[in-house]
Amino acid sequence: MDMLLYVISVILASILIIPLVLRTFYPYLWIDVLYCGELLRILATFISRRRRRPLFFVLDRFLEQTAARTHKPFIVCGDETYSYTSTDKRSNKIANALQAHPGYKAGDTVALFMGNQPAFMLTWLALAKLGSPVALLNHNIRTKCLLHCFNCCKATVLIAASELKEAVEDVLPSLLEQGVTVLLMTKHCDTPGVQSFSDEVDEASDAPLPRSLRSHITFKSPAVYIYTSGTTGLPKAAVVNQNRLLTALAVLSSIGVTSSDVIYLNLPLYHTAGFMIGFIGSIETGSTIILKRKFSASQFWDDCRKYNVTVVQYIGEVMRYLCSTPKRENDKDHKVRLAIGNGIRADIWREFLSRFGNIQVREFYASTEGNVAFVNYVGKIGAIGRVHFLQRMLFPYVVIKYDTERDEPVRDANGLCVESPKGETGLMLSKITDLAPFVGYAQNEDQTERKRLRNVLKKGDLYFNSGDLMRIDKDNFIYFQDRVGDTFRWKGENVATTEVSDILTISDCLKEANVYGVQVPGHEGRIGMAAVTVREGVQFDGSQIYNHVVRYLPSYARPRFIRKQNAVEVTGTFKQMKAKLVEESFNPRRIQDCLYILDDNEKSYIPLTAQVYDCIMSGNIKL
Numbered sequence: 096m097d098m099l100l101y102v103i104s105v106i107l108a109s110i111l112i113i114p115l116v117l118r119t120f121y122p123y124l125w126i127d128v129l130y131c132g133e134l135l136r137i138l139a140t141f142i143s144r145r146r147r148r149p150l151f152f153v154l155d156r157f158l159e160q161t162a163a164r165t166h167k168p169f170i171v172c173g174d175e176t177y178s179y180t181s182t183d184k185r186s187n188k189i190a191n192a193l194q195a196h197p198g199y200k201a202g203d204t205v206a207l208f209m210g211n212q213p214a215f216m217l218t219w220l221a222l223a224k225l226g227s228p229v230a231l232l233n234h235n236i237r238t239k240c241l242l243h244c245f246n247c248c249k250a251t252v253l254i255a256a257s258e259l260k261e262a263v264e265d266v267l268p269s270l271l272e273q274g275v276t277v278l279l280m281t282k283h284c285d286t287p288g289v290q291s292f293s294d295e296v297d298e299a300s301d302a303p304l305p306r307s308l309r310s311h312i313t314f315k316s317p318a319v320y321i322y323t324s325g326t327t328g329l330p331k332a333a334v335v336n337q338n339r340l341l342t343a344l345a346v347l348s349s350i351g352v353t354s355s356d357v358i359y360l361n362l363p364l365y366h367t368a369g370f371m372i373g374f375i376g377s378i379e380t381g382s383t384i385i386l387k388r389k390f391s392a393s394q395f396w397d398d399c400r401k402y403n404v405t406v407v408q409y410i411g412e413v414m415r416y417l418c419s420t421p422k423r424e425n426d427k428d429h430k431v432r433l434a435i436g437n438g439i440r441a442d443i444w445r446e447f448l449s450r451f452g453n454i455q456v457r458e459f460y461a462s463t464e465g466n467v468a469f470v471n472y473v474g475k476i477g478a479i480g481r482v483h484f485l486q487r488m489l490f491p492y493v494v495i496k497y498d499t500e501r502d503e504p505v506r507d508a509n510g511l512c513v514e515s516p517k518g519e520t521g522l523m524l525s526k527i528t529d530l531a532p533f534v535g536y537a538q539n540e541d542q543t544e545r546k547r548l549r550n551v552l553k554k555g556d557l558y559f560n561s562g563d564l565m566r567i568d569k570d571n572f573i574y575f576q577d578r579v580g581d582t583f584r585w586k587g588e589n590v591a592t593t594e595v596s597d598i599l600t601i602s603d604c605l606k607e608a609n610v611y612g613v614q615v616p617g618h619e620g621r622i623g624m625a626a627v628t629v630r631e632g633v634q635f636d637g638s639q640i641y642n643h644v645v646r647y648l649p650s651y652a653r654p655r656f657i658r659k660q661n662a663v664e665v666t667g668t669f670k671q672m673k674a675k676l677v678e679e680s681f682n683p684r685r686i687q688d689c690l691y692i693l694d695d696n697e698k699s700y701i702p703l704t705a706q707v708y709d710c711i712m713s714g715n716i717k718l
């Protein structure tokens with residue numbers, strides 16, 4: 096009897112204790128297991144689609160959704176609404192009009208020069224129906240850069256939005272010389288060499304296009320070209336092939352987005368986040384897209400309320416702008432349940448949750464051309480992802496030691512890279528395999544080769560170099576630390592520019608700060624410099640900034656020079672432009688903006704004169 100009682104109590108105790116033990120020592124076990132199931136589901140769907148004959152592409156998924164959802168709204172933009180069926184019909188009209196156009200041959204590469212508007216998506220679908228690859232031009236670029244981007248992908252046709260007529264006219268002589276067909280989305284156009292296209296679309300048939308037009312396409316065929324705005328030089332066109340586009344279908348569905356969701360897309364469609372995640376992701380889930388021409392912090396929540404938005408997309412700056420709008424009574428009054436994006440900082444993340452309510456933030460990591468992606472499916476604040484054994488098995492990646500001084504990976508006596516121990520920052524590399532290919536950039540083998548790294552863990556192996564420094568903590572969460580190049584060394588210490596800029600922007604008088612290192616003759620490494628803007632209605636206060644900087648930053652990390660600007664230059668996704676600033680350095684004869692130098696005797700940032708500059712350059716002032 097006693098024995099039985101003993102056995103029963105042991106069993107009972109185990110039943111009670113085991114979950115407790117698991118929760119304490121493996122707090123994420125259950126979530127990891129669920130995510131494992133999700134990965135397997137994604138993989139199974141992908142493999143079964145890849146096996147279908149005739150071949151199955153993203154367009155085919157759109158056609159499936161159209162058949163299933165017919166009159167459900169697909170794209171809503173301002174007062175324009177397109178159901179799945181009307182999206183399909185309108186894109187047929189565009190495709191038929193283009194096919195009838197003498198300047199176009201089926202399969203030709205077409206460049207799309209257009210801001211966020213339904214026509215962007217409709218034209219892309221039309222071109223997919225015609226079997227044409229599409230170059231997604233950034234609608235903010237002009238002249239030389241526009242021509243460069245156009246030429247990168249060997250397009251023969253340019254389709255532009257009517258409001259970009261002048262930008263097109265700027266480069267028209269070069270385009271016409273190359274025999275490019277230039278179409279403007281307008282009903283009437285007087286400029287010789289530019290043809291109006293909307294009138295032709297209106298008159299065209301909305302009959303479906305025969306599948307034979309796309310019969311030449313394989314999974315390796317380019318589907319879209321997306322331009323990545325590096326910190327140096329002209330943009331590069333990353334080739335997104337049909338296989339890659341097919342994998343993009345999984346992104347929204349993998350974080351639980353369904354057809355009953357309404358997605359707020361306020362990021363540019365010419366970039367990966369807007370196009371691949373927002374637009375292509377919604378094709379998979381069959382959701383409704385609320386398309387915003389441009390991000391607006393003041394309209395954001397009103398839009399969410401008006402359209403019953405349940406999922407929003409973000410980049411770090413979006414979250415920061417939202418948190419810096421004035422507080423309102425109805426901040427928590429909305430139906431948003433999920434936010435997906437990347438680049439949110441931990442402090443903003445906390446503030447966002449406390450202010451706007453219990454929204455699941457799904458921070459992810461991915462790049463346009465890269466072959467590695469992570470998603471923080473746990474919601475751990477600050478992390479971009481989590482090490483998962485299944486992912487690591489299928490898509491091997493490694494964090495290696497990186498020498499930020501020499502700007503290259505650390506190599507051992509055998510010439511191989513060295514894996515970073517847990518908790519230490521290193522460079523993220525991802526093995527290039529059939530399952531995780533790296534396609535590279537169009538017409539740019541040189542830049543493509545630069546992203547490849549050989550002899551990493553074994554002689555002859557091949558990895559994709561993400562260019563991102565990351566850290567994996569003891570609980571297996573992955574943290575983004577810096578872009579290679581966003582760290583510089585001074586007095587033998589690494590300075591992380593984003594950290595310094597965070598500190599500067601919490602000072603009383605600075606609004607924005609872009610931090611970088613500049614070279615000084617006779618000194619190793621780079622010394623800190625910050626391009627800043629001042630808060631509205633506030634004066635630049637050198638001694639206040641000095642006290643702030645001295646209080647929060649070690650001496651090697653304090654920006655020695657400050658350049659006061661009216662606005663911090665940013666790219667289309669608000670990434671700060673550094674290369675130009677670094678190049679212009681701190682020469683008061685070359686720079687119009689006010690320059691300041693940190694002066695420890697005066698305990699202030701004081702104006703940097705040409706004389707002081709000369710003394711630094713000649714070595715009479717040591718820094």
Ligand SMILES: *[C@@H]1O[C@H](CO)[C@@H](O)[C@H](O)[C@H]1NC(C)=O
Pocket residue numbers: 401402403
């Ligand atoms: C939003 O939801 C409310 C209540 O669920 C409904 O009355 C309203 O019509 C919806 N608005 C839109 C634009 O769907």
